Every structure is written in structure tokens, then in C-alpha cells.
Amino acid sequence: MRVAIVGATGAVGQELLALLEERSFPLSALRLFASARSAGRKVSFRGETLRMEELPADHDLGADIVFSSAGGSLSKERAWQWAEHGATVVDNTSAWRLDPRVPLVVPEVNADAAAANTGIIANPNCSTIIALMALAPLHRAFGLKRATVATYQAVSGAGAAGIWELRDQSAGALAAEQAPSGEPAGFEAQPEKFQHPIAFNLFSHDSAVGEDGYNEEERKLTLESRKILDAPDLAISATCVRVPVFRAHSEAIHAEFARPVSEAEARAVLSAAPGVRVVDDRQGNTFPMPITATGQDETLVGRIRSDSSLPGGVALFVAGDQIRKGAALNAVQIAELLAAG
DSSP, X not given: OEEEEETTTSHHHHHHHHHHHHTTOOOSEEEEEOOGGGTTXXXXXXXXXXXXXXXXXXXXXOOSEEEEOSOXXXXXXXXXXXXXXXXXXXXXSSSSTTOTTSOBOOHHHHGGGGGGOSSEEEOOOHHHHHHHHHHHHHHHHHOEEEEEEEEEEOGGGGOHHHHHHHHHHHHHHHHSOBOTTSSBOSOOOOOSSSXXXXXXXXXXXXXXXXXXXXXXXXXHHHHHHHHHTTOTTOEEEEEEEEOSOSSOEEEEEEEEESSOOOHHHHHHHHHHSTTEEEOOBTTTTBOXXXXXXXXXXXXXXXXXXXXXXXXXXXXXXXXXXXXXXXXIHHHHHHHHHHHHO
């Protein structure tokens, strides 16, 4: 297949490039598109040198599959035009996720939905993917009725600028003169990417808050989960928080099902779920962590226990690499479904 990556210099674009090589994706041509300032930049792929290109004005990318990761505004403007030129667009932005014409796909959860595409397949939000890797198999087994989710989201979800902001603020705070109390003195963070200081701090996810009090990230998790699970009445509530972690999101989940579910039943289902690895060492007090989820294809699941506030409910904790499974890997897995016919 002929493949194009739009937004090839970004974190997700670079991960897409690495995964296509790592997973030996069947392609006959690969084109990389980026901004004008990155045009001409060289990258290596399968022993060959490829050059970044500017997007052509005629919207024909000469591709069978287009990975779109350059932002929602560009995708809204051009994705259907790329599709009209014969491509299937695997879109990694929020532009089309809730559009009724567009399947929203997590291959381990609803792979069949990809076949219904009319030119665009949407990649869900990273927090949604990581949550559903654990919740979907439990839903299939027991019928998910209600879930509350608290996320702990890494700064790389905001791109390279988020990483540098955490790095620079942390370095500045640690280098500041120590006051007699032991607290850093003489340093005041100057947030740029985020609204608030991120070093040694955490805050509610910095997306717009609606009249209902939920922010955009929280609404994405709710609405996307309902669409993917084909459960429009699913009761789900999220609280999304940005934390001073470079990479990999974590989430605390409490779930209620159509019937009471025991810890043992939940553990058995999760242990057999594709794309999931149970990390639940109570004796060693070792559970999913972003530092161990980073770079991993699998979503780590642990702290599996009965919910003490709701007999028959289940509580658990998950961690997943939001650039990999939460974005690039999920997109490549969708493309693999297309390649397999």
C-alpha cells in the first residue's frame, strides 16, 4: 500500500514512522508531509533516506492510506478531499471522532467498525483508548453500566512544548537557592504552554470548561466511550488532571456492571484481554506506573479489587503510553486492518 503521514515531524508522526518500520507494515511507497519550515528535512526509513514535503495544493497525496496528525483544523479542511483522491484517512485529531459518518475505532474493541468507513476512520482520544483497553473486555463479559474515571495525564499529551516546559521549570526550581525552610526560593515559573506551573504541581486538564462544568477532555472520554462501545446510555463521568510526568497517562477507574462482579472474575477477564498486561503485585506493592508503561504496546492494569463503596463493583488502575497505544500504535493497527482487507 502507498502510505502518507501528514504531520510527520510531530511526536505522533515520528512514532508512526518508527512503528511502520518496527511492525514491517506492507507498503510500496511512503511520503512524509510537514510544514514549510520542515520541508527538505531528511529521515531514515528501512535503510533509505526520505525527505519531508509540503502538502500539495491539489490534495492528491498519492496514497492509499493517509495518517493525519497535524491538527484538527487541517483535518477538517482537507481530510475528505484526500479521501476523494482515493485514500483512506486514519485521522488522529478530534475533528471527526463524533461524526456519524466516521467510525471511531480501537482494534481490540470494535475492529469490525473500520470496514464501514466511507473514507475516514477516526482514532480516539488517548485517554479514551487507555480506559477502554480495560473497560471494554469487562463490558463484553459483564455489561458495563456505570464508570467514573480520574486521569493523570502526562505533559507530552500537549506535544513537545509540554515536555520542554516541565523540563525547564523543574530544572529552574531545583537550581534555585534554597531558603532556610528547605523550600525553593528565588524561582517563579513562567508558564507558556500550560496555564499554570507544571513542575512539582498538577492541575485540572487545561481545556475549555463547558456550562455543565466538564472540560473538553472529560467530554471526549465520555462521548467517545459511548460511541465505541455502542452504548449511548452508558453512565460515565471523568475528571482529567495534568500531572508532572513526561510520558504515559494513568487512570483510576471505578466500574459498575449489569450484575455483581467479583474481583476474581474481573481479574480473569483482564488477564485474557488482548493488548492488556496485568501488573498487580500486592506483596511487592508494584502496580501500573507511567515509567514502566512508557514505550510499551500494552496497557498495564492493576490494583484490581472490589469497590468498597459499591458491592459488586470493581476498582482498578491503568497506565498506557499515550503517544504509542494512545495514538500512533492504534492508528497503525487500524491501517493493518485495512491492509488485511
